[in-house]
Amino acid sequence: MKPRDRLRIAMQKSGRLTDPAQELLARCGLKFRQSRDKLFCFGEGEPVDLLLVRDDDIPGLIAEGVCDLGIVGRNVLREFQLTNPDTGAGMDELRPLGFGHCRLSIAVPQEDAYDGPAQLQGQRIATSYPGLLGEWLRSHGVDAKVVMLAGSVEIAPRLGTADAICDLVSSGATLVANQLREAVVVVESEAVLAGRRELPLDERGEIAELLLRRLDGVIQVRDSRLILMQAPRDALAAITRLLPGLPIPTLTPVDGAPDQVVLQALCAGSVSWRQLEDMKRAGARDMLVLPVEKMLA
Numbered sequence: 001m002k003p004r005d006r007l008r009i010a011m012q013k014s015g016r017l018t019d020p021a022q023e024l025l026a027r028c029g030l031k032f033r034q035s036r037d038k039l040f041c042f043g044e045g046e047p048v049d050l051l052l053v054r055d056d057d058i059p060g061l062i063a064e065g066v067c068d069l070g071i072v073g074r075n076v077l078r079e080f081q082l083t084n085p086d087t088g089a090g091m092d093e094l095r096p097l098g099f100g101h102c103r104l105s106i107a108v109p110q111e112d113a114y115d116g117p118a119q120l121q122g123q124r125i126a127t128s129y130p131g132l133l134g135e136w137l138r139s140h141g142v143d144a145k146v147v148m149l150a151g152s153v154e155i156a157p158r159l160g161t162a163d164a165i166c167d168l169v170s171s172g173a174t175l176v177a178n179q180l181r182e183a184v185v186v187v188e189s190e191a192v193l194a195g196r197r198e199l200p201l202d203e204r205g206e207i208a209e210l211l212l213r214r215l216d217g218v219i220q221v222r223d224s225r226l227i228l229m230q231a232p233r234d235a236l237a238a239i240t241r242l243l244p245g246l247p248i249p250t251l252t253p254v255d256g257a258p259d260q261v262v263l264q265a266l267c268a269g270s271v272s273w274r275q276l277e278d279m280k281r282a283g284a285r286d287m288l289v290l291p292v293e294k295m296l297a
């Protein structure tokens, strides 16, 4: 393979992870020129290009060295690692990304009660995730038959081809529509940044490090709010106790009002109206709550 000096990131071409992944990369300052076939996007500014593919292909592309990093569901990454132990061993989940939340769960027909793993002994379980299901069954000492299906897994019990299923669940609506009940969670999933455990030691490694630092800055502040207010000094203790995430505020004196300060704090999580009203009752005024775009410590 020809050596590359540009970093290449794989992401889903079209699906649930596409928009949030694109938005995340944009927040990291990456801009791409879309090529005509829209499978390869050349990065403008930073030497980082994008490959748009089926999500199932992402771990393999990283393992083969075609891409350096990928944005993919933990469910897909782990399944690849379990079913490709040799190539999958050097791969890692570098960062959880906080979107694409779902879970891989075992579900049984609604009329069946679920009273533990032993109930699945000898049953046929339909899934697109034989690696993850197989690992769960082994670790719970259950001997069951794994029935592999590429899609529409939820219909298998009604067709009589399986007794239970193991598939992704988000709202649970698909399970209900197929008269199934969620019995047990096998994996909690979200989108992750996947990559090889050892980043390349060359220029690409340096770009990857830079990207990881930017990503950390974006992830860290994504749910944060900067709060500004004026407050009497003697109310500071009470107000600080009301700040979400209990941050240590920065205080600035107010000219001509020695008993007052301007308080600034980075709060983890949003600040509700109720919290603002409580702070106002404690003596705060002129409160501003601002979203935070980036952070570099």
Ligand SMILES: Nc1ncnc2c1ncn2[C@@H]1O[C@H](COP(=O)(O)OP(=O)(O)OP(=O)(O)O)[C@@H](O)[C@H]1O
Pocket (backbone or CB within 6 Å): 012, 013, 014, 015, 016, 017, 053, 054, 055, 056, 072, 073, 074, 075, 076, 100, 101, 102, 168, 169, 170, 171, 189, 190, 191
């Ligand atoms: N309700 C959900 N159902 C399925 N996956 C979800 C859900 N919510 C989040 N996800 C996550 O989004 C990922 C991509 O889901 P999507 O349905 O877009 O994939 P796909 O149909 O396999 O797409 P592709 O065409 O790329 O193969 C899943 O692997 C999972 O990690």
Ligand SMILES: O=P(O)(O)OC[C@H]1O[C@H](OP(=O)(O)OP(=O)(O)O)[C@H](O)[C@@H]1O
Pocket (backbone or CB within 6 Å): 151, 152, 154, 167, 168, 169, 170, 171, 172, 173, 174, 175
């Ligand atoms: O708990 P819910 O919110 O109902 O989501 C779960 C369903 O979503 C996914 O299917 P998707 O809609 O992507 O269809 P597909 O499997 O045909 O791609 C998944 O395979 C489940 O069937």
Ligand SMILES: [Mg+2]
Pocket (backbone or CB within 6 Å): 054, 055, 056
């Ligand atoms: Mg797929």
